[in-house]
Amino acid sequence: xxxxxxxxxxxxxxxxxxxxxxxxxxxxxxxxxxxxxxxxxxxxxxxxxxxxxxxxxxxxxxxxxxxxx
Numbered sequence: 837x838x839x840x841x842x843x844x845x846x847x848x849x850x851x852x853x854x855x856x857x858x859x860x861x862x863x864x865x866x867x868x869x870x871x872x873x874x875x876x877x878x879x880x881x882x883x884x885x886x887x888x889x890x891x892x893x894x895x896x897x898x899x900x901x902x903x904x905x
Contacts, residue, residue, distance in 0.1 A: 844905055847903055858887055
């Protein structure tokens with residue numbers, strides 16, 4: 837996967853994170869409603885969570901987390 841700053845990985849869960857309010861993200865694969873998240877301890881940006889895929893074939897990503905590497 838590709839994140840904002842380069843490589844990223846997809847996970848089914850994330851611990852010790854704080855989620856930001858939902859926003860819309862336009863990507864090459866379509867539009868998504870996401871929530872960016874930061875570390876609960878140091879507040880460093882870590883990635884985002886897919887809340888909703890607006891394109892049917894991409895719905896499998898819903899509920900998953902992208903962690904920037």
